[in-house]
Amino acid sequence: MVLSPLSGKRILGSWMALSGVHKERGEVRIHESLDELSTDLADYIAELSEACVKERGAFAIALSGGSLIGLMGKLCEAPYSKTVDWAKWYIFWVDERVVSKSHADSNYKLAKDNLLSKVPIVPSHIHSINDSVSAEEAADEYEFAIRQLVKMRTVDVSDISDCPKFDLVLLGLGPDGHVASLFPNHSALIEQDEWVTFITDSPKPPPERITFTLPVINSASNVAVVAAGESKAEAVHLAIDETEPDDGKTSLPARMVQPRNGKLVWFLDKLATSKLQGSHAE
Numbered sequence: 001m002v003l004s005p006l007s008g009k010r011i012l013g014s015w016m017a018l019s020g021v022h023k024e025r026g027e028v029r030i031h032e033s034l035d036e037l038s039t040d041l042a043d044y045i046a047e048l049s050e051a052c053v054k055e056r057g058a059f060a061i062a063l064s065g066g067s068l069i070g071l072m073g074k075l076c077e078a079p080y081s082k083t084v085d086w087a088k089w090y091i092f093w094v095d096e097r098v099v100s101k102s103h104a105d106s107n108y109k110l111a112k113d114n115l116l117s118k119v120p121i122v123p124s125h126i127h128s129i130n131d132s133v134s135a136e137e138a139a140d141e142y143e144f145a146i147r148q149l150v151k152m153r154t155v156d157v158s159d160i161s162d163c164p165k166f167d168l169v170l171l172g173l174g175p176d177g178h179v180a181s182l183f184p185n186h187s188a189l190i191e192q193d194e195w196v197t198f199i200t201d202s203p204k205p206p207p208e209r210i211t212f213t214l215p216v217i218n219s220a221s222n223v224a225v226v227a228a229g230e231s232k233a234e235a236v237h238l239a240i241d242e243t244e245p246d247d248g249k250t251s252l253p254a255r256m257v258q259p260r261n262g263k264l265v266w267f268l269d270k271l272a273t274s275k276l277q278g279s280h281a282e
């Protein structure tokens with residue numbers, strides 16, 4: 001057991017000694033290896049799910065695509081596969097590429113193949129986009145579906161806005177600082193009214209995508225950003241070390257992730273933190 005001098009939290013393993021709580025940017029957890037990161041991420045998700053199921057009888061989790069899904073793989077293994085109350089999970093996507101669900105680019109397919117098909121999630125609790133309509137229609141339909149689930153309180157509602165309050169929003173981080181399908185300097189970043197929007201000009205293929213907007217991401221109870229590898233180091237540095245609030249001028253999406261009432265946690269490996277400064281860096 002290690003008692004972290006920064007957070008005071010007792011936890012197994014060595015990673016916590018490198019981690020800390022950043023005043024504005026949330027809790028920063030730095031891991032020695034991908035294996036430690038995956039274990040910590042699985043522990044965190046399992047604990048949150050248990051707490052949410054106890055408190056409100058459901059766990060509404062919004063997934064991203066990309067490398068995050070591989071890093072969640074331990075959830076399919078013992079002890080989590082047996083102890084997590086999968087029947088109470090409701091799955092959403094923070095962003096999705098507008099391609100067929102069987103396409104290699106589909107975030108749904110990635111999660112289905114590597115996670116959802118390996119644990120006993122109720123099929124009707126998996127809320128993916130309609131893949132047979134345009135990006136605009138898919139975004140509208142997805143927002144409508146979420147609005148119905150908010151009315152039923154499957155997804156909680158924010159007490160400070162009319163936005164949904166997901167129990168957990170899981171974000172990856174692109175080398176350019178993008179999160180979800182919110183890219184630097186893109187007009188989707190300033191969308192305030194819609195819950196789900198669409199883009200047809202993604203700088204990273206495929207071009208057509210739907211994405212939660214920042215007001216929805218920032219209304220979640222918990223937001224976790226997961227980033228590993230050297231290619232993410234500059235984005236991690238800019239997102240965490242810059243202390244001035246991003247008023248949209250610098251437009252680094254990861255810096256604009258600032259939960260209003262929720263908790264933000266960064267799950268990083270050492271390579272991703274090689275440019276990090278401040279108290280949490282080595």
Ligand SMILES: O=C1O[C@H](COP(=O)(O)O)[C@@H](O)[C@H](O)[C@H]1O
Pocket residue numbers: 064065066067068095096097107171172173174175179180181204
């Ligand atoms: O295109 C996307 O990229 C990001 C980051 O992916 P990664 O493979 O670099 O981790 C991902 O979070 C997002 O959901 C996805 O659509």
